Each structure stands twice: as structure tokens, then as C-alpha cells.
Amino acid sequence: MKRRKSNPNELPLFGHLKELRKVLLIVAYAVAGGAVIGWALAPMVLSFMTLPVSDLLEVSLVSLGPLERLMVKLKLSMVIGVIIMAPVIFWQIWSFLLPALKRSEKKNIYMAVPWSVVLFLGGAAFCFLVVMPLSLNFFVSMGQEGVATQQMYSIKTYVDFVLRFVMAFGLVFQLPLVLLLLMKLGILQPKALIKFRRYAIFFIVLAAVIISPTPDLWTLSLMILPMYLLYEVSIWVGVLMLKRKRKKEEEGASS
Secondary structure (H helix, E strand, O other): OOOOOOOHHHOOHHHHHHHHHHHHHHHHHHHHHHHHHHHHHHHHHHHHHOHHHHOOOOEEEEOOOOOHHHHHHHHHHHHHHHHHOHHHHHHHHHHHHHHHOOHHHHHHHHHHHHHHHHHHHHHHHHHHHHHHHHHHHHHHHOOOOOOOOOEEEEHHHHHHHHHHHHHHHHHHOOHHHHHHHHHHOOOOOHHHHHHOHHHHHHHHHHHHHHHOOOOOHHHHHHHHHHHHHHHHHHHHHHHHHHHHHHHHHHHHHHO
16 A cells, blocks of 8 residues: 655644545545445354353343344444554555654554554453453352352443443553554653653542543443553663663664
8 A cells, every 4th residue: 555645744723634535535434344244244243242241141142123133243243343454544644644754753653554454452351251241250250148149230231331441451452552652752761661661650640530440440440450550661661772772873873
């Protein structure tokens, strides 16, 4: 896919809008094409999504209306389409911004796009394989003391619940990439992240409250802990990255 050669700084406002319109059209076509593939994959994906709840004998999934399963399949088709076409979507967004960046900044963006997809998928996998089973067991066991009850969840409610969880953790796992990119561009320094660690903890908790699918302390703790660990990992990777950069500069100066 060719990158746009025009420089946004040389384009009038109408030119910017025209380029943005082109980006949005390509993204829309990509999502539509991905949704067609997603329609065929939706039954298999739905079956996979119900694995965490299928092991819980106290829970049954039900359909509460004639159109509910159809609407669930449509939603899953769109989500699958976005995931399949994520590289195209990310590239179109960045290709709109790239001409305004310096050459060194463009190189960092080229590296950031694939890593963004990898981290999102990693966060989604961590959520589905670790967080979801723990959360479902916790929620199902709550209030069961005394009288055992059969819990029935709407298939739409369950799918929305899983998607919100997966999307939230996919976004959370973007944190180290954002911090490392800012450090690579010279906007942030590892020392600053260490110095403002206590404020970072506050903002991590605040972010968890905003993007968490449920407001309970259990879910918040499952989200806050990975975010803080990712923050710490970002600091140490940033320190190593800075040391490597200084070493290259010293070798270049000595030669």
C-alpha cells in the first residue's frame, strides 16, 4: 500500500478534508469487507467466546427474542471485521499523519503500528484466558449463599460483557507502547516516569474506573495491577533504550 506523498503543511483546509475523507472511505470499505468474512466466522467465534461460561454449571445462556441471535451475529461480524482489517485501519490513520512528521519520527511510527496490533491482541488474550474465568467465577459465586439459583444470561448481554472486557484490556495493553513512543520522540524521559510514579498510580486508577466494564473492586483490581506492571516495564525498557542510544552516540563520536 503506497504512502501519501503530499505534505499536509502545504495543503489548504479543503485538501486536508479531502485526504481525511479518502482515509475514512478506505477504512469503511475495509471494515465492510472484513465484516463479510466475519459473518462466516461469527458462529465459530461465538462458540469460542462461550467457553468461559460453559464450564459454570449454574449458568445458562438464553435468547430473549427472535432477533437477538441475529443481532449478536451482526455485531460479532463487525468486530471481527475491524480486527481482521486492523493493520489497514491503523495504516490509513497513520498515513494521514505521517507526512507531517520528521524522518526519525516516521521510523518510530512504522515500528509502533505492528506492535500496537500485537499488544492489543495480547491484552485481549490475557483478558479472555485469565481475567474472564476469574471474573465469571467471582460474579457467579456472589449471592449464592443459602439458596442455590440457576442463573440465565441473555446471549446479547453476555457477548457485550465479553467484548467490553476484551476491548478494555486491549486498550490497557497500549500503555507501554504510548510511553515508549513518547520517550523515543524525546517528549518523555524515564526519570520523569520514575519521579511522577505516585501521580501515575492515581491516573492509572482513574483510567481503570473510566474504561472498566464493571465498577466492582474485583474487576478494577484485575485491571489496575496489569496497568501498573506495564508502567514499570515501560520505565525499565525506556532506561535500556536510552542507554543503547547513548552508547551509539558515543561510538559515533569516537569514530
